[in-house]
Amino acid sequence: MFEAIAFYLFAFLTIAMFYITVTTSQALYAITALAAGMIFISAFFFILGADFLGAIQIVVYSGAVMALYAFGMMFFDTTRDVKEKQGNKAIILGLSILAAILIVVIFAVPMVSNNITALYPMVAGAGNTQEIGMVLFTKYLVPFEVAAVMLLVAMISGIVLAGKKMDLSLTLMSDEEIEAEKNEKVRS
């Protein structure tokens, strides 16, 4: 009974949060609701007994959304409403409902046609952290390594793009030196 109560509570909260994210015109509300929604999703993992995934959901998404805040800070005055250009509202509403139904159908069809069985049954005595490790390093080893290589590429390119003049510190330079740097940049 507790599981059912918790599930419906968090289902409601998650949907409410993402609804706010989509509909509000205030950037700060949108990002905060997104963060809250992401954290509420972790509750489903905890209910299902997948503690590891639940904690990872919190760690990863709280950090990821934090980066979004940084972007929000750079691009808007977050204490003001954002003016959105909206075309026909009926089309937007219709398309989003259609997309939602389509996604539900895609995921629901296999469940209706045949009962899903676990490809890798639980190993007795292993906790769910170990279970994830086993699956990740046997069946899904190649996608896992490919993802790792992709992240490495992204990290190196990030360093190369942002790393120009990293040895200079604006705080340590005098005004004249900063001016000189600027002029040099203009000339080159």
Add this chain to the structure above:
Amino acid sequence: MDTAYLIETVIKVVVILLIFSALAGIGTYFERKVLAFMQRRLGPMYVGPYGLLQVAADGIKLFTKEDIIPTNVVSRIFKIAPVITAATAFMAAAAIPFLPQFTLFGYTVHPIVADINIGILYILGIMGVGLYGPLLGGMASANKFSLLSAARGAAVFISYEVVTGLSILAPIMMVGSLSLIDFNEYQAGGIGDWIIWSQPVAFVLFWIAAFAETGRTPFHLIANDHEIIDGFGTEYSGMRWGLFFIGEYANMFFISFVIPLLFLGGYGDGSLLGALGLLAKMSFFFFFFLWTRAAWPDVRPDQLMWLCWKVLMPIAVINIVITGLVMMF
């Protein structure tokens, strides 16, 4: 899930909440006294014996002060930000074993609210979420100093999460579990078994990162009085401002519990002496937070980033590689 378990959990939650909100208040008293003695002053002296009732006086002041919501702020976010800091600090406490299990009137009590097998990840994750409080408070107040503080908060959060995570990885590899109780069992054999002897680097890195996670002095950038007034707290008044403080002090207490549990043997074999030992270690780490505040200047934001990405993170990665090699051969 039976009723006894439910009642037990609720009692544990209430006890932890009460003890640590009171401790957070008394923590401010300790801080003022310790700072005062280190600076050859007396600190609070007038209210009660040795100023002990100063905490109560501060409490009354905070609770009865007018709660001002300035114009131009995003009021809902502004109101909820301090609650996030305080609430997440206490949520993190759910996975910390404060004492070894003991028997009270013939009933065995486990002083941990939820013994989940990923305790450390959960604690670090929730403590990270706690930094949303300063961030949201800073961004919602229409004030440039608060915004600066929020920007610094985001920067500290994104960088020091990496150091905490990587530094803790090497001990996790050795123990082979993410549960704080398993960590304690691993080190139960006595001082020789403590992880600090085999992982001194990880210990120091985690300790440094703990200062960043709790926003204490060498990394006190998000509310640096001499540069950005009170940072995210500038626009706050009364108990909302007080909640930020409760969150900060509760976080300090909890991280002071986590460090000994991870590296210094925790409560050992679970005897009374072990339990007292854990409390003593916790007190030392809490005192160290205050000591650092009295003794060290703040670092600049660029030094903070330099320290994180160019010093601490490479050391943490090298530490993991060496640990892995040693474990393999």
